[in-house]
Amino acid sequence: MSYRPGRLATLPDALSRWDAVYPERGVDFLSKNRQNLYQIIKHDGIQQSRFFSIKLEIFSDLVDKIQKEVWKDNDYKEILKKLARGDSVSDHSREPQAKLLLFKDRVVISSNQEIQLNILQRSHDSPLAGHPGQEKTLKLIKGDFYWAGMNKFNKDYVSSCQQCSRDKNIHHKKLGLLKPLQIPSGPWNYLSMDFITQLPLSNTFDSILVVVDRFSKMAIFIPPMEQSLLWN
Structure with a gap:
């Protein structure tokens, strides 16, 4: 950006008509142009504590x-x-x-x-x-x-x-309703199942299928192969 006197500006704008900007260089210009705080601190030696x-x-x-x-x-x-x-x-x-x-x-x-x-x-x-x-x-x-x-x-x-x-507005989809599990009335009426995969090989098996009875909490561990789980 270079200074251009107002008489030479064909299309005057806010910058060319701003009375707080001076064409002179040096400390006087920097102290009056309050936009450049870094230059004021650097040249005028104003301590940072003031700001x-x-x-x-x-x-x-x-x-x-x-x-x-x-x-x-x-x-x-x-x-x-x-x-x-x-x-x-x-x-x-x-x-x-x-x-x-x-x-x-x-x-x-x-x-x-x-x-x-x-x-x-x-x-x-x-x-x-x-x-x-x-x-x-x-x-x-x-x-x-x-x-x-x-x-x-x-x-x-x-x-x-x-x-x-x-x-504040909610910016995500409405959360689904929780559906509580039914209370089991006896053993082995309701089961919970989950898989533990990517285990080290043991007797050619690398996964565990865990089946838990929700009433008695009894668990059965079945050793399948992870590849067979993907196929099924």
């Missing part, structure tokens, strides 16, 4: 609690001590303003389920979130937070959401 604090604004009331609970967690206490001494820890760092523990630039959450539940509620139940599905909710929280077992916790929470179960 990181914006992410945490919606969770501002949880910041102190997150910090205190992480210090109580034995899994992260030693990591925090090393970082406080100035030692480097793989994939871990500390956010300079709120002093939060980060894992790959994501806020580490302790095993405190109250905090985890609070984050999920704000990312899923709030009017701005709009009750997204499991994948979208996980994507929302995974971009800024990390804790062990996040995937399962998110799956259990979203699948148990009552509003989602009432409002």
Whole structure:
């Protein structure tokens, strides 16, 4: 993309008439063109924490609690001590303003389920979130937070959401009705059968036909060949 002065533009469009874009190069141009945050950080030297604090604004009331609970967690206490001494820890760092523990630039959450539940509620139940599905909710929280077992916790929470179960459309065929088996009144009236196949050869047989009497639970094991089962 190259700059073209407005007087030379035969068909003016939104880009050529946008007053926030300047043709000059350098730091002045980058600081005014807010679309390219990477270039602003790179050239102006703005710290990442300035933008990181914006992410945490919606969770501002949880910041102190997150910090205190992480210090109580034995899994992260030693990591925090090393970082406080100035030692480097793989994939871990500390956010300079709120002093939060980060894992790959994501806020580490302790095993405190109250905090985890609070984050999920704000990312899923709030009017701005709009009750997204499991994948979208996980994507929302995974971009800024990390804790062990996040995937399962998110799956259990979203699948148990009552509003989602009432409002979301069903995208699969209607499930069939369960037909319970009849209660046997005597032995060998009702049988259950199943096959165990692909076994090592034993006396020229490689499969087992299991027949179970549903009344007495007595079982009979018949050794056929898998090939004969396919033919029959």
